[in-house]
Amino acid sequence: MSDALIDSLTAAVQARPDDLPLRLHLAELLVAAGRGAEAIEHAAQVLSREPGNDAARALMVSALAPPAARKAEPAEAAEKPKAQAANVDWAAMEQEFGDVVPPRFAKAGDEHEPVTGHEDRSFDVERSTVTLADVGGMTEVKKRLEVSFLGPLRNPKLRSLFGKSLRGGLLLYGPPGCGKTFLARAVAGEMGAAFISLSITDVLNMWIGSSERNLHDLFESARGHAPCVLFLDEIDALGHKRSQLNSSAMRTVVNQLLTELDGVQGGNEGVFVLAATNAPWDVDGALRRPGRLDRTVLVLPPDGPARASIIEYHLRDRPVAGIDLEAVAAATENFSGADLAHLCETAAEYAMRDSITTGEIRMINQADMLGAAREVRPSTDAWFTTARNVAMFANQSGEYDDLAAYLKKRKSR
Template sequence: MLHDAGLQALRDAARLSPDNLPLRHHLAGQLLSKGYLAEAEAEYRAALVLAPRNAEITAGLAEAFVRQSAYGAALAALEPLLATPGYPPRLGVLAAQALLAEGDTARAAHRYYEAVSRDPSVGDADLAARLSAPPAPPYPVAAPVPASAPADGAEVDRSGLSFADVAGMEAVKEALRIKLLLPLQQPELFAAFGKRAGGGVLLYGPPGAGKTHLARAAAGELGAAFVNVGLADILDMYIGSSERNLRATFDLARRNRPCVLFFDEVDALAARRSDMRQAHTRQLVNQFLAELDGVDQNANEGVLVLAATNAPWYVDVAFRRPGRFDQPVFVPPPDAAARAAILRILCRDKPLAEMDFDAVARVTDHFVGADLKGVVDRAVEAKLHQSISAGRAIPLSTPDLLAAAQSVRPTAVREWMATARNYVMHANDSGAWDELMPWVKGKW
C-alpha cells in the first residue's frame, strides 16, 4: 500500500484507464523517483505491454531492476534495444552499471564510454571512477563484519493461504501432508514409529507452476510461521558472510518453530560442487548441508524446509540423501480439470456472468498458473474498460476469458519439458528422474 496520496491517486487513475500509456509511464517514473521500486517495476512492465520497444520505458524498467540489484533482469530488458544502432546513450550507462555489478568490467567500460562519447550529459562520475579503479584481487576479501552478524533480508511472515487455495495438485498436496504437516499435527502417532516433525521437500517443475504458492499454502495449512528466503538474503561478496547469513536464517526459523523455511531458486545455493571452480562457493553448499542435518538430532524439529527449483538436475546429489531433500516432488503443469479449478479461484472475487470454466480450460493447453492469471488479468482489464464506458460494472463472461486466452502465449513449459527430456533420456542412470518419464514422452 502506498503511503503517498498523490501516487495512490495516480495508481487509481491508471487502474481506471489501463490503456493510457502516458499516464502509466508518468506513474512509473514517479514511483521510481520516490523509491517504490517493486511498484515502479510493475508499472513499467504494464507500460511495455502497450509499447513493447519504447526506449524510455525500457530504460525506466532497467533502472528499477538495477536499483533492486536484479542485474541479469536489467540486461535482459536492455539487450533488444542495445542491439539496435543509435540506441539512446542512457541505455548504455544502465547496461554498464549492471555489467560492472556482475563483474564484467571490460564490457561495462565499453558500454559506458561509448554512451558518454555520444552524449556527455549521461555521464556518471561515480561509475566512471569505479570503471577506472585498479582491478579487484582474484579472490574475495574477508568480510569486515562480526561473526555473529545475522541475515538482514529474511523475515518471519504468516501465510493467509491454505491448500483450499491451491487448485488441483492433489498428489503434490498429499506428499506435503505426509512428509511435513501430519508429523506436527499428529505427533504421538508419528513418534510411535520414530518419526520426528521436520524435514525437507524439494519442489521442482516448470516456471509458474505454483511452487511458491504451494509453500505458502503449506505454512497456512499448518498455521506455522513462514520464512521466504531469496538469494539476496544469503549471497554476499565477502568470504564467510554467505555461510553466516545461511546459519542465521536457519536460526531464525528455529526460534519461530513450527516454521516453514522456503528457499526459492535453491539450485543457486545448492549447486553441484563438481561444477564449482572456487572453494568458497563449495563451502556454502557444505554449510547448507550442515544446517539441514542440524547440530543434533532435535535441532531442526518443527522446522519444515521447502525448496523450489526449475533445474533440479543442477542441485548437488548430496541434498537428496535421506534426512535432507530425500523426496523430490514434481509440480506438474495443470491438466484441464486443474486449469478450470485455477480459473474458478482466480475469478471468485469478481462480478461474473454464467461461466464455463471447462471451455476456457480446453483452449489453454500448456498454460500454467501464472499464465492463467495473465489471462484473467487481461480479461478483467478489458471488462473494466467497458464498465467505465457504460458507467456500471459489467460481469465477466466466458467469451471474455476465451478472447483473453487467444492473446496470451504460454510461458516456458515447452522449453522446460525439452530440457527435462534430455536429462530423463540421456542422464538418468540413477533413476532420479523416472517420475518425469510420462510427461516428457507426452505431447510437449
Template sequence: MTRKDMETLLLTDPFNLQLRLDLANLYVAEKLYREASAQYSIILSQNKAHTEALEGMRNCQAQLETERGSAGLEAPLNPEEGHVPGRLALVQGHEENGNRSNVVSLHQVAKKESVKFSDIVGMQALKDTLRLKVIEPFKNPGLFAKFSKKRGDGILLYGPPGCGKTMFAKAIAHECDLEFISVDISDILSMYIGGSENNLARVFERARSSKPCVLFFDELDALAISRSKVQSHHSRTLVNELLNQMDGVGKSNEDILILGATNMPWDIDAAAKRPGRFSRLIFVPPLDQAARRELFRLKLHVIPTEKDINLDHLAQSSEGFSGADIDGLIEAAKERALLDMIRKNSERAITMSDLLAAMDEVTPSCHDWMRTAENLVKFGGVGSGYKDLARYLRA
C-alpha cells in the same frame, strides 16, 4: 567498548557467546530488556545450560512482565521455550537510515501462515502425498516415534514455474500449525567474502531458536547449484556451508522442516539431494483440467463478465497453462476490454471473445519446461530421483 562496537564485532563472530553475553548485559544496564532477551535466547539455543544467560533471561522476563502488567498487556512467552516474540536479531540497535553495508540484522521473519490446502484449487493427489509424507509426522509425532521416525527433514518441491510451489510450502506450514520462515536469495548473498556463508548460518540459527518451524528456501537452485557446473570458489563454499548446516554438525535440526522450491532440480548439487538433506523430491505438476476450470471460475467471479463465459471450454483450451499463466490471460482480457471501452467511450463487461483472444496472446509456460524435463529424464542422465515426473510424462 561501546554498544555499537560490540554489535558490529558480533557480525564478524556471531557464535562468540561471551561477546553476545556482554552485549546482553549491556542492554540490561540500559533497560533494553526485550533486546537483551533476544540475545539471551540465542545463547540458550546454543547452550541450554548457560547459567548466566538463564539468570539474565529470568531477570528480563520479570522486568517485561512488570512493564506489561502496568500497561495491561499479556505476559511474554516463557524463556525456557527459547523464543522471544517480536524482533529477534543477531545485531540490535543499528541505525535504520545509516550505512547498512556494515551492520546487518536478521529481523523477525517467522509468522503463522493463513494459506490452507483448501485455498489451493485441485491437485488432490499432491495434497494427499504431502499430508502423508510431510504433515502427519508433525501432527502425530507419537505414531512416528514408535518407528524411530524423527520429525523434520528436507523436502524439495520441483515443477514448472507458476504452478504453486511457494503456495504449497505456505499451506504445509499452516496445516502443521508451524511458524513459516521464508528465505530469499537476497537474504543470503553478500558482496563480501564469507558474508553469504555467515548469512546462511544465521538463518539456520534463527530457525533452531524457533523450533518447531518450517524453513523455506525459494529458487534453491541459485543457492545450491551443482559444484561441478560452476568455477567460482565463492559458489562452492556457499554450497558447502548449506550442506554443513543441513547436516547439523554439532547442532540439531530436528523439528525443523526444511523445504526448498525450484524449477531446475537437475541443477542442484547431487550431495544436497542425498538422504538426510533434501532427501524427498516431490513433483508439483501443472494444473489439471478440473483445477483450471475452478481457477477460471474464482478469478472471473470477482470482475464484470458477460453470461456467455464457458468455463469448460476455457479449461479444455488452456492445457499446459499454469496458475500464473491464467492470471496473465485474464489480465490480457481485461486490457482488451478496457481498450475497447476507451475507444467507444462506453462501459461493458468482459466477454468470451476477450478471453479467447487473450489466450492466443499468452504462451503457456509449462510446455517448454515439460519438453526440457522430458529430454533430461530420458536422455540427460539426471538420475532416478524423478519418478513422479516420469510417471506424469508417461501419463
C-alpha cells in the same frame, strides 16, 4: 603558493592514491599555503598506511598549529619533527579526526563499522493464513505432503511408535509459475507453523564468510521458531553443483548449507525444509541425499478442474457475465497458474478497451476469455523441452521417473 600547482598535485594523488611521497609533498604545499585542514587529511592517509612516518607526523603537527606559530617557527618544526611529534596526543587526535580516516584497529562492540562488513540479520517470520484447501488440484502432491510432514505432526503417538522424526526436507520442482511458493505457504498454514522464506539475495554477501553466517543465522531463526517451515526458493542458485562452480566462495556456501541441513551445530527437530527449483538437475547431489532434501515432488501445471478453479479465483472481483469455466479450462491446457492469471488480465483488457471505445461499460464475456487464450501462450513449453532431454538421457538413477511418466502421457494426448 600557486593554486594551479596544488590542483595538479591533487589530481596526481587521486590518480595514484598509494604514492605516499607524492601525497606528503602535496601536504607540505597545503601547509605552506595555509590550507591546514586539507593537509591533515593527506597526512592522516599516510599515517594510516605507515604509522611510524616521522615526516607525516611533523606535517600533522604543523597543520594543527595556529597560523602565527606556523609562520614563526617553520625551520624549527622541520629540524625537530620527532620532538614535536612526541608531544602530540595521538589517541586524542585519532578520536578527533576519526571521520577523516578510520582507526587502524577496531574491537568488537566499537561504534565503528565491523571489520568484516557483516550486519546482523533479522528474518521475517510469518504466520501463513492459507491452507492446502486453498490450493487448487495437486492431489498427488498433497498426498505426499500428508505422509511426509502433516500426518506425523498431527499424530504424535503414532510418530513416536514408528520412530518418525519431525525433521526432514522436501524438494519441489517443476515448471515456473505452477504454485510451488504458494504450496509451501499452504503447508505452513496447515501445520499452524511459522514460515520463513529465503532467496539467494538474502544469503549472498560480498564479504568473505558473511554469506555462510547469513545461512547459519537463518537456520538458527527457524530453530528458534519451531515448528517452522523454512522455504528455500530457487535452491539451484544457492545449492548449485559444486563441480560446475568456478568460485570457491560459492562452494563454501553450498558446504555451509549441507552443514545446516544436517543440523550439526543445532538440532533441526521441528524445522521442515521445503526447497523449490525449476532446474533440479542443477542442484548439487549432496543436497539430495537421505537426511537432507531426500524427498522429491514434481509440481505440474494444473489439471482441468484446477485450471477452472484458478480462473474463477482471478475473476472473482471482476465484472463477468456468461463465462463457461470448463470451456476456458479446456482451451488452456499446459497453462501454469501464472499463465492463467495473465489470461484473466488480458481478457479484462479486452473488455476495458471496448468500454473506452464505445463509451458503454460491458462485462468480461466468454469471447474475451477465449480470445485471451489464443493470444497468451503457455510458458511451460520451454521448460518441458529441457525436461524431456533430462528424462530421456539423464535418468539413470530413476529420480525423474515421475517426470518421464508425465511426459509420456502428455505426448500421447
